[in-house]
Amino acid sequence: MDPAAAFEPERFRREARAVVDWIADYWATLESRAVTPRVEPGGIRAALPAAAPEQPEPLAAVLADLDRVILPGLVHWQHPSFFGYFPASTCGPSILGELLAAGLGVQGMLWATAPACTELETHCVEWLRNLLGLPERFAAPGPGGGVIQDSASSGTLCAIIAARDRALAAHAGRPLVAYCSIDAHSSVEKGLRIAGIEAAGLRRIPLDAGGAMDATALSAALETDAAAGLRPFFVAATVGTTACGAFDPVSAIAAAAGRHAAWLHVDAAWAGTAAICPELRGPIVAGADRADSWGFNPHKWMLVNFDCHVLWVADRGPLTRALSMKPEYLRNAATEGGAVIDYADWQVPLGRRFRALKLWLTLRMLGAEALRRHVRDHVAWAREFAACATADPRFELLREPSLSLVCFALRAGDEATAALLERVNAGGTVFLTHARVAGRYAIRLAIGGAITERRHVMAAWQTIAASVP
Amino acid sequence: MDPAAAFEPERFRREARAVVDWIADYWATLESRAVTPRVEPGGIRAALPAAAPEQPEPLAAVLADLDRVILPGLVHWQHPSFFGYFPASTCGPSILGELLAAGLGVQGMLWATAPACTELETHCVEWLRNLLGLPERFAAPGPGGGVIQDSASSGTLCAIIAARDRALAAHAGRPLVAYCSIDAHSSVEKGLRIAGIEAAGLRRIPLDAGGAMDATALSAALETDAAAGLRPFFVAATVGTTACGAFDPVSAIAAAAGRHAAWLHVDAAWAGTAAICPELRGPIVAGADRADSWGFNPHKWMLVNFDCHVLWVADRGPLTRALSMKPEYLRNAATEGGAVIDYADWQVPLGRRFRALKLWLTLRMLGAEALRRHVRDHVAWAREFAACATADPRFELLREPSLSLVCFALRAGDEATAALLERVNAGGTVFLTHARVAGRYAIRLAIGGAITERRHVMAAWQTIAASVP
Numbered sequence A, B: 001m002d003p004a005a006a007f008e009p010e011r012f013r014r015e016a017r018a019v020v021d022w023i024a025d026y027w028a029t030l031e032s033r034a035v036t037p038r039v040e041p042g043g044i045r046a047a048l049p050a051a052a053p054e055q056p057e058p059l060a061a062v063l064a065d066l067d068r069v070i071l072p073g074l075v076h077w078q079h080p081s082f083f084g085y086f087p088a089s090t091c092g093p094s095i096l097g098e099l100l101a102a103g104l105g106v107q108g109m110l111w112a113t114a115p116a117c118t119e120l121e122t123h124c125v126e127w128l129r130n131l132l133g134l135p136e137r138f139a140a141p142g143p144g145g146g147v148i149q150d151s152a153s154s155g156t157l158c159a160i161i162a163a164r165d166r167a168l169a170a171h172a173g174r175p176l177v178a179y180c181s182i183d184a185h186s187s188v189e190k191g192l193r194i195a196g197i198e199a200a201g202l203r204r205i206p207l208d209a210g211g212a213m214d215a216t217a218l219s220a221a222l223e224t225d226a227a228a229g230l231r232p233f234f235v236a237a238t239v240g241t242t243a244c245g246a247f248d249p250v251s252a253i254a255a256a257a258g259r260h261a262a263w264l265h266v267d268a269a270w271a272g273t274a275a276i277c278p279e280l281r282g283p284i285v286a287g288a289d290r291a292d293s294w295g296f297n298p299h300k301w302m303l304v305n306f307d308c309h310v311l312w313v314a315d316r317g318p319l320t321r322a323l324s325m326k327p328e329y330l331r332n333a334a335t336e337g338g339a340v341i342d343y344a345d346w347q348v349p350l351g352r353r354f355r356a357l358k359l360w361l362t363l364r365m366l367g368a369e370a371l372r373r374h375v376r377d378h379v380a381w382a383r384e385f386a387a388c389a390t391a392d393p394r395f396e397l398l399r400e401p402s403l404s405l406v407c408f409a410l411r412a413g414d415e416a417t418a419a420l421l422e423r424v425n426a427g428g429t430v431f432l433t434h435a436r437v438a439g440r441y442a443i444r445l446a447i448g449g450a451i452t453e454r455r456h457v458m459a460a461w462q463t464i465a466a467s468v469p
Helices: A009-032 A059-073 A092-104 A115-132 A152-171 A186-194 A215-227 A250-259 A271-276 A278-285 A316-323 A333-337 A356-366 A368-391 A414-426 A454-466 B009-032 B059-073 B092-104 B115-132 B152-171 B186-194 B215-227 B250-259 B271-276 B278-285 B316-323 B333-337 B356-366 B368-391 B414-426 B454-466
Strands: A145-149 A176-181 A202-205 A231-238 A263-267 A293-296 A309-313 A395-397 A405-410 A433-437 A440-446 B145-149 B176-181 B202-205 B231-238 B263-267 B293-296 B309-313 B395-397 B405-410 B433-437 B440-446
Touching (some): A059 B115, A092 B059, A115 A271, A115 A278, A115 A309, A115 B059, A152 A309, A152 B186, A176 A215, A186 B152, A202 A215, A215 A250, A250 A263, A271 A368, A309 A316, A356 B059, A368 A405, B115 B278, B115 B309, B152 B186, B176 B215, B215 B231, B271 B278, B271 B293, B271 B368, B414 B440
Parallel strands (some): A176 A231, A263 A293, B176 B231
Antiparallel strands (some): A145 A309, B405 B440
């Protein structure tokens, strides 16, 4: 292909239709596929030619290889019976937004480099803030605001950097200490590592009986450290832990963090989406009015395709002071005028895709009501599944279901439960993953798929129940 | 829209065709558009409704708003007369790859979560390594390997983290010092900040007459710091600086860094693509055989749409030791078998899109020969443009053109040059940006657009020449 032909509108029109058809056909066949593949390490590479081609190949050859090599080597995350990890679901409108972003090919690092990219982002995260019922302190315009990042890991890292630099500006010299629960996501520890906070500078606070952070233990740890001359600078609370969906008591945590002027970050990566339903919102946004930052992933349960994390901050100052770089070549009148947001100053990378488009298309083409229905259905089905497990004397719930997440085990013990999970997943009709809950090996059923229906959840239960030896 | 309908194959087929047509029509009209918009801060937000809709809206309404609100507020980065910053070009096949990644919706954080996503990535970056003529030490399988990240900023940050932790493991207690030239990209300083290396820990090495790092000055700085009990741990060399495309002398830098066991990272973000042409490769890959890490952006000049940065490391050990986290819920047999790559351990975020697809489709559907032609054309046109500027007594080149980048100024001085750039850009038919080169205000012409032709470059010269008062 000539390089110019690679951007030829009529050629793109033709080839993109073929790809759209390929995707639509893939979706139509999803349910009939095994959720997980049977491949050995190296098997896919062995099926590919050793060198890149010198001459152009037709799209048909690529699509044939997708069918031949790639599809048999994938876990089908969009399969209706994918209940592993937290699902990262997508939908048509979101994909159209991603496609538009790629087709426009603009860089939103500064307002000046793509004003509409910046403003649509500010606008859509403000729509989201209102849908979730998050407090005014995160609103833009204002001292705070929201930004789209790739993942909760990156959002948490940015919160850590802002907190670290704010603390060092105030109290340089005292060793910094951060706090999160034993069940906080690994990205908190990873973010601290990246930020150069020694492993010794992280306190893992024990859990209460429900799997949430023990706020009394946090309070005691903060007091002890402050009395020892250390500087508590960062507390990460989790709303919806990965293991079992527990909700840390954010209000009590905020009170404790506030006594030491520590930055409070709330990680609602998965559960955040459920705050669009007023009846589920309470424990999710509780204490957000005292948080310095709050993040969640529309790419988990809100049907926006990965990557789409939204991070809000109550005060953008510490964030942009930590992350803003304005070398000569990026200087421009709009930035100097001070009336614009330059989102490169709110994140690690300089460049940015036009990610607001996929949020915009999803919110507009589905509408808020449909998104609420999506969440409510999953929560209801999780309760139904939990009732099945409760009614079966071989099983026990390790926690009450949290939103759309159910953690259960065989009464026969960890080994039997692990063996059951392996047997269930080996069948290929359903996929679940595991965690440790209260020291026990737990199977997790996480409902969140775009095309998952009640019948898939019930079939998962049947498969699991039938797989007990 | 019902949530389930949002994933309905026939609906997607129909709506995606409309979006494809919209994009194709946009491309067809690109040349007739002003490259930059006329908008005031806040103007786009003011044109959008205050709240997200409760009920679904049709795609047609969204596309109408794209035309009405978004397009008039964009800098058109894919316009053939966009010569600003470094272009971030795209092409049809790359967009199809992005679309496929969104349609598949898999998560490649671990080999086990999407084996083909991981292996196609390893394979494509290995194709690239061979196309660029990079040394075996970066090959996979082997102790090293390559990974796709979002941006050079993130790749450089990962190199810094790996270097920092390697140095601390060997020499904890000695203050760390990093080195880069005055003209190194701002992401080096930003990465060091994020990593918690104090600003005092960065030495900005002066430039030689050509704008490259003065290796003798680097050597002296390293000696001085080591003698003072500091620990030189990281040296960033730039191959193709942002300001003027200068090439740091990587071999000499490697020798100096090697004497102090400092990590050598090479940032070839923009120029790296040109290494696919054997006649241009020499100075780009020189010294790479002694570098610890080497990165470039296929999303700049190789027609792969943003985001696509490739980072190679000679030894993955320090990188994955610094960035690997394996909480219980991610443990799996493949990881424990040790025969697979888990790319989450090579980057900041946990989640990952299937970015290898866009690299794969671009390489296959264009073929290496066409990509070389693309680069060679741009280099030839830059020389032609430079010849025009040289022949006009009002202008002077501030450097010899570097690949497809030309830095020039009016002999009348900085103020006149800045005013000229403003006048040229205000016309809307062409877009260029500026930098400081050898203390002078320079206009930069960076050629890299997918549909830029010789005539656009010549027209840019005519516009510029005609805009001198």
